[in-house]
Amino acid sequence: MRKSIKVGLSAALAMAITAGAGMAENIKIAFIDPLSGPFATTGTNGSAEWNFAAEELVNKQGGVLDGDMFEIVSYDNKMSGKESLVQLQVAIDQGIRFIAQGNSSGIAGAITEAVKKHNRRNPDDRVLFLNYSAVDPALTNDNCNFWHFRFDANADIKMDALTDVMAKDENMKKVYLIGQDYSFGKAVAAAAVRDLGKKRPDVEIVGNELHPIGKVKDFTPYARKIVASDADAVITGNWGSDMVGLGKAIIDAGFEGPVYTYYAASNGITRTFGEDGKGSIFLVGEGAINPIASDRAAAYVEGFEAKYPDHDISQPRIANAVEMLAKAINEAGTSTDVVKVAYALEGMKHDSIWGGTVFMRPQDHQAIQNVYIQEHTDGVQFPLDNSEFGMNAASTVVDAAMDSPTTCKMDKP
């Protein structure tokens, strides 16, 4: 008796599975980012944003081509380069042709190399790499290739936009640079020195230092140095608890000028700064959700917050990436010949849901878009971290770094 129930159940299950597979052809996108370990919050937040964007912006609009649906398949890379390459191979073996990854430029560098090799050796099942967050400029310069597309503004573009805005402040005479002691921290400092030197040679860099990453227990001595240096503004590329610790110590030490950051929002950071961060914490980034660009964007954010109350739209570019991929697939008329899709994506001008246009520069596959200097404040329409506080765009640089040079020389098939 028991046995027959089991057999019946498995038969029904098998039928259900085959029926499901037969109904619609899904276009799968492999999402490879940390879903466990210390960086899991960032990874799970990104996964939620990809899933929501695919569902809302593509599937509910009827899919692409003849009703093909997007499906996000998540792989946990545990924030390790080695593990990422294993997961990449698993995804490719399962026939997935679109790879999305963003956390850590080191891992993005490993993936872009692996994709390049794979595509050279397997011309019949090539894949595309959609980099939605890794901002190391090298990925679209010396290490660029035809298969890699970056939807975020890279670190140099962000610094260019930030210094454009800072340069207008006549009262700013002294700037302090502080960052984590590794490649990204150094890149931010170097870009700041270069850009400020060009735009405001009269501004003095009164401090340029790197602190051990993740090892500083108390940031107070650093904050004291910043106050003592008489700096008018601080620039930092810090993220995670190093960002919170540094920001809090600077404000507590009585520093009154602006602190310009890359990553001081969401994932608990906005909530932690709270009232103290008002008027002090600024962030440079693409895509601002306050003020919201349109009713469509507002409905999108509301829908996301309703579906994922514990997450935020912290990476608005993901919506652009999904919409642009859908457009490119439609234009190419295929989702399997990624060379055609890549050519459709190249040079695409896309009206972003967040306002402005996104232009995928053909020579280096770097997205050129509006970059916003956003201010940590309260009373915004869409706050972050389930708190009263959020980021509000204070100034906009339209199509930031459109004519910036690139050293990219890519071989196109």
Add this chain to the structure above:
Amino acid sequence: MDLFIVNIIDGLVFGLLLFMLSSGLTLIFSMMGVLNFAHASFYMLGAYFAYQISTVLGLGFIGGLIVAPVIVGVAGAAIERYGLRRVHKYGHVPELIFTFGLALLIQEVVKLFWGQNQVPYFEPHWLDFALFSIGENAIEAYKVAMIGISMLIFGGLLYVLTKTRVGMIIQAALSYPNTVEALGHNVPMVFMGVFGVGTALAGVAGVIAGPALGTFPGMAFTLGSIVFVTIVVGGLGSLWGALMSSLLIGWITTFAAAYNFEFKTILLAIGLEEPAVAWESKLGDLWTLTLPQIGPILPYLLMVVVLVFRPQGLMGRREA
């Protein structure tokens, strides 16, 4: 000069915080011979409990300051009574593994209940203002309160250990546990009490450090190893030693982070020529190294030096 005084105060705050952690650990270590790897985890629990009590339950900062350490202490005593004591008879290695596992367990439990992100646990409003300024540097009232609370605890601990009967028994049990037991004292009970009070002290440290240094799942890990350095430098079982080494380490790390001394100046002073490209020189990174960059390893260097020249620690009576 202003900055020097400010750094003295900041170092004092951090040193006293370390003292609250190390005072409990040094008593536990010297009495039971257990290197309690989970000690900093109790510090983290103190911060999280205080956050829960003061913010979510609405009892305010004082409520958290009083209730959270008690809960942490009771939990610590229970873990000693029902966990450590059972493992004790198998020797030191199983004890070590037990406390190590406990640290991992507490870390995961904290993540499970409060998530990966930093929780919004702040200084109370009535202490969140600049009490006075030296130069342009504001000294927060909360920092002064931290100093006050730590001083009070040090005084109380010193009084109990040296002036009361309980303190006498603890001191005796530290050096001659068998004799004390033969005299009719319940030594396991004393052990449990010391473990409970030690973890409660770590809890207090967590309650007051949470708002200042941040309350997040990595907070135990960042402070854990430095606490062991403190008790080894200070000398096992010595309260004064723990105080001295805590302050020493507090000032060392603060001053190291505060002054951008470049090692280049030494190399130039001894007559070496600066290479055009630093990493091509034999001395490599030494040319670009600054004092703040090596700040975090200075306490470990201090420990090595102390172990070489004074293995029993600054104030300790027996060898580590």
